Amino acid sequence: MVEVKGLTKYYGEYAAIEDVSFRVEPGEILGFLGPNAAGKTTTMRIIAGFMPPTSGTATVSGIDVVRDSVAARRKLGYLPEQVPLYDDMSVREYLTFWAQLRGVPRSSVPTRVEKVMNDTRVTEYADALILKLSKGFRQRVGIAQALVHDPELLILDEPTVGLDPRQIVEVRELIRGLSGAHTVILSTHILPEVQVVCDRIVIINEGRIAAIDTPEALTARIQKTHEVRMEVRGPAQEVSAALREIKGVISVRADEGAEGAKRYIVEVERDKDIREAAAAAVVKKGWGLRELSTVAMSLEDVYIQLTTGPEGDDQRSLGDGGPAIPARRDTATQDVSSGEEVVSE
């Protein structure tokens, strides 16, 4: 649906993006993830036909966005970062204007406008001036604008910024619901967003692509090891020693636990599952096993790894198998609705 090859854009001397290449398959939701000023907006603007690249090509359904710009633009709907609204129009007038401008046949304009207002749940304010709408509704009208001509491709630049947690969940559901019938490219710097919404992720940093893959594969690819967390009541030294003897265990760290028990973080080779062996070892010695669980590396860890320079701190760079990363948390605790988990800059 979209093919981007070697895209480079200079603003004067400053390279906003360099050699960016990726593909988006029809019906897919592609997440564009990166810190602020990483080049997300620039890339999206080029695909949307708003400005030409310095070099490289981008095609939408095989149509070059520079050479045949107007034809390519017919295929897409675009929501810029700054929600583009005419405050002096009502929601209905506004959507009607864009539907007409984008060539929706005159007779089907009202139906399209009704449908898109319904889908984005702004119908109750159909005849209110946009000026009077709250931030959440303004955002939804912005999305409605991008959808009104039923485009094959939707480009959404940070569609959930400034919304409250409930609205964020609603907008994500809306976007999720578009997959299949529409191809979507969306950018964000909010991690749970891509994890929940996107089929594939492009991580971009300082104008270059750092990684492209599915959220799961991306996590797995970087993760050379995984961790098992255990809480055991027993002599710390001996417990550590016993755990270390299990095949596949790389290292064992002990922390304080509750009620005389200690917590152990066991680092294990990627494709080994030591849980049963560990449980057996502890039980055999007669110690009390109080907790046993695996800790998955979150996408956030991956993201921080990829977007932080190697000289930054003691975080290992991609694939050198060095020491474990300090910032580590359980994916299971990552709440979808805690939308403002901003990891940027």
Added chain:
Amino acid sequence: MKPVFTIAQRELRSYFASPIGWIVMATFMAFVGYFFWAAIALAGIGEMRMWFSNTTIILIILLPALTMRLFAEERQRGTIEVLMTSPVTDTQAVLGKYFGALAFYALMLVLTIQFPVTIARLGTPDRGPFYSGYLGMLLFGGTFLAVGLLISTMTKSQVVAYVGTMFVLLFLWLLSWAGSGDAWWQTLLQYISVPSHLDAYAKGLIDTRDLFFYLSFIGGMLFLTVRALSAWKWR
């Protein structure tokens, strides 16, 4: 052509939805009404020639207020990104905005038709100068609007667009003073000054040279506007 019409329609409607359109319209009517009254009731002049030339001065102040928002506001609000990623060429966008503003200005002129009608009721004037005078006013205002449209693409700030346009229009108007002489450069200045071409129209004369001047001036300005818009995107 359809996108041009759609954009022009939105622009025209937007003048009526915002205070600025009404302010311009009301101020215009107040001033031109005063000019007419002063000419008829005080000076007893039963023709429109003086009225046309007085009105041009008001246009220098009022027309920039119509054009200042055309592109500056789109840039400031970010709507230009959606406009320029819709299947609309730069030329269509520029023409749409221009005709939107021109339509509003034409409407302002239509409201003044009561003045020649009044004169016609009071006596039996020659009607030719009325028609040609209005055509001249439309072309004259059209050039001003084209200048304002160009300047509106160059800034995000409507205030800058307004002040900038007003200065340029004032300059174009004052050129005709320096041009009152017979030296070749004065003839040149006379030619490029916008108001000097209006006199003939007010007298009832439609000179193809003046018509050519106005149309090519407007065309040139619109061409530059399209270029400025493209250049802004390429930068």
